[in-house]
Amino acid sequence: MQLKRNQADTNLPYEIIVHILDLIQKTNVSEDSGFYDILSCSMLSRSWNKCAMPYITKTLTDLDLHFRSISDLRRIASILQESKQYHSAVGLQITSMTIYLDCMFEESKVMQQLNAVAKADDKPTDDKLSGDEPSDDKPSDDKSLDDKPALEQCSGENHQLFTFRQDIADVLVDIVTNAFVLNDLTLHFGGMTCQKCLLNTGSFFTRIRPINKTLRRLSLHEFGIKTTECKTTEEKQAGAYEPLADFLVDQLDLEEIRFHQFNGDDLIVHALGRCANIHTFHLNLVDHFDSHLISTDALPAWPKLRSFRISAAKVHLDSIIECFKTHCPLLEDLSLPADTHEDEELVVSLYQLLRMRSAQLVQVSIPDLAIADDTFLIFLCDNLPNIRHLSISGGKLFKGSGVKEVQWDELQYLDITGCYRMQPAFVLAVLDHCNKLTEFRLSVTTWREEVVLDRLCAAGFTRTEEWNHGAVWIRKMPVVPDLPKVVLK
Numbered sequence: 001m002q003l004k005r006n007q008a009d010t011n012l013p014y015e016i017i018v019h020i021l022d023l024i025q026k027t028n029v030s031e032d033s034g035f036y037d038i039l040s041c042s043m044l045s046r047s048w049n050k051c052a053m054p055y056i057t058k059t060l061t062d063l064d065l066h067f068r069s070i071s072d073l074r075r076i077a078s079i080l081q082e083s084k085q086y087h088s089a090v091g092l093q094i095t096s097m098t099i100y101l102d103c104m105f106e107e108s109k110v111m112q113q114l115n116a117v118a119k120a121d122d123k124p125t126d127d128k129l130s131g132d133e134p135s136d137d138k139p140s141d142d143k144s145l146d147d148k149p150a151l152e153q154c155s156g157e158n159h160q161l162f163t164f165r166q167d168i169a170d171v172l173v174d175i176v177t178n179a180f181v182l183n184d185l186t187l188h189f190g191g192m193t194c195q196k197c198l199l200n201t202g203s204f205f206t207r208i209r210p211i212n213k214t215l216r217r218l219s220l221h222e223f224g225i226k227t228t229e230c231k232t233t234e235e236k237q238a239g240a241y242e243p244l245a246d247f248l249v250d251q252l253d254l255e256e257i258r259f260h261q262f263n264g265d266d267l268i269v270h271a272l273g274r275c276a277n278i279h280t281f282h283l284n285l286v287d288h289f290d291s292h293l294i295s296t297d298a299l300p301a302w303p304k305l306r307s308f309r310i311s312a313a314k315v316h317l318d319s320i321i322e323c324f325k326t327h328c329p330l331l332e333d334l335s336l337p338a339d340t341h342e343d344e345e346l347v348v349s350l351y352q353l354l355r356m357r358s359a360q361l362v363q364v365s366i367p368d369l370a371i372a373d374d375t376f377l378i379f380l381c382d383n384l385p386n387i388r389h390l391s392i393s394g395g396k397l398f399k400g401s402g403v404k405e406v407q408w409d410e411l412q413y414l415d416i417t418g419c420y421r422m423q424p425a426f427v428l429a430v431l432d433h434c435n436k437l438t439e440f441r442l443s444v445t446t447w448r449e450e451v452v453l454d455r456l457c458a459a460g461f462t463r464t465e466e467w468n469h470g471a472v473w474i475r476k477m478p479v480v481p482d483l484p485k486v487v488l489k
């Protein structure tokens with residue numbers, strides 16, 4: 001769709017403009033093409049810009065650049081560039097963005113041709129992979145990039161078969177740096193395991209560094225390079241791992257960092273030790289995370305830490321918990337991984353930490369505290385006055401028979417699955433005192449007790465999900481009716 005700036009459009013009433021935009025959105029073949037047309041319209045004038053904004057905001061606030069073709073990416077980049085001059089409102093919409101770094105790597109032409117020959121044997125009419133240079137003018141349904149996930153990924157050993165798409169890296173830099181209020185950035189590495197590939201992203205990470213002025217939240221996904229410290233002289237000379245580490249070191253105002261299936265634990269902590277404003281650190285599904293690194297390099301540098309969640313196998317927590325006591329006075333949200341709390345010293349240390357922070361904790365998840373007994377449970381019941389979410393699942397020694405009341409006035413979620421010895425007295429105390437509780441997870445041995453079952457039903461809970469050893473009981477809280485709304489027309 002071609003529209004010229006400065007045409008006499010301003011005479012159109014808003015209703016007409018909105019109607020046109022509606023038609024554009026409804027009649028376009030794909031969501032994407034409608035989006036680009038509406039973006040173009042928004043450049044026409046102030047009135048068009050105003051009317052188009054609600055349509056644009058929806059897509060732009062959280063811009064996901066998943067496998068878009070190079071021509072689509074260039075359109076976004078040029079619109080953003082233009083918006084800087086004419087309609088800064090467009091650039092201001094993008095506060096959150098997701099980038100896929102594996103898009104920057106492509107199996108080389110030689111491999112594609114070999115594959116094409118192999119395919120041609122099965123399908124003689126297939127002429128798509130004829131070895132032509134990639135064209136920028138292909139429509140957005142161009143398969144050269146969309147097919148990316150089907151291609152083999154560089155494993156490190158076949159690195160020479162992959163080429164780095166400088167053109168894609170360039171346009172991504174343009175997009176990122178023109179989104180001038182970017183607060184959230186998600187980087188997907190697509191399981192990258194090749195250090196040489198990571199090095200190729202060096203200029204990308206260097207050039208997007210200006211976003212540190214606005215960036216507050218960063219998520220890093222699927223990074224397969226485990227040992228990120230340079231081990232050999234050759235690696236050191238090559239500056240292995242530096243691109244990402246240097247980028248992290250520069251994010252001094254970063255407040256939240258989340259890792260999902262991210263294996264470079266030494267890179268994580270060495271780099272993040274410089275970011276003194278971290279208040280949220282979440283780490284999911286990372287095996288053998290070296291927790292001593294975080295205790296010595298990161299936690300002492302995070303005095304503002306409020307939320308720490310870690311789900312990882314075989315992590316030793318002793319030093320982390322000691323660190324919280326000394327260095328993180330604001331901690332209010334703590335989730336520890338299961339199967340790590342076997343040692344008595346650790347339980348004592350955890351008990352001390354919870355006692356020190358008892359009034360400020362709102363979320364605690366300490367599953368499989370298998371050697372903690374009723375002393376610990378009763379301590380929890382009498383403290384944590386502001387707790388909203390509590391999981392003590394797998395506490396095999398918790399009985400709660402002496403529990404008369406709990407001080408959890410704000411509690412909304414409680415998980416006691418796997419606490420097989422838990423007595424009805426505890427559940428009844430919870431049901432008596434926790435008026436805001438909406439989700440209660442219990443073991444089958446607990447909820448099948450007649451007195452428990454009766455009281456759960458009487459309190460308005462219904463069973464929504466059940467598995468071998470437990471069930472979820474949900475209660476809908478009564479909705480406070482709103483005052484009648486006056487519709488302004």
Ligand SMILES: [Zn+2]
Binds near residue numbers: 155
């Ligand atoms: Zn590679």
